[in-house]
Amino acid sequence: MSRLNVAELAATAAVHIQTADAVRRDPAVVKAAKQFAEDGIQAIRSGKVFLREVQCSWRRNSPANLEDGH
Secondary structure, eight states: OOOOOHHHHHHHHHHHHHHHHHHHHOHHHHHHHHHHHHHHHHHHHHHHHHHHHHHHHHHHHSHHHHHHTO
16 A cells, blocks of 8 residues: 655645645736626626516416407
8 A cells, every 4th residue: 555645645735735725816816806796786686687577577478468458
């Protein structure tokens, strides 16, 4: 059975941590993340408007309202 080389594992982990940090700080990544967040917020807002419109249309077009002449 092979033994775990802890020093090599720690060195590899350190390199990956440094790489991840560099990616996280990359201006293009930061800009894209901000845009993604803004787009997500707008999508939620648009989804709420869409659902309200569907609900209102459902009420306007439901058989009970059509029979009453509303």
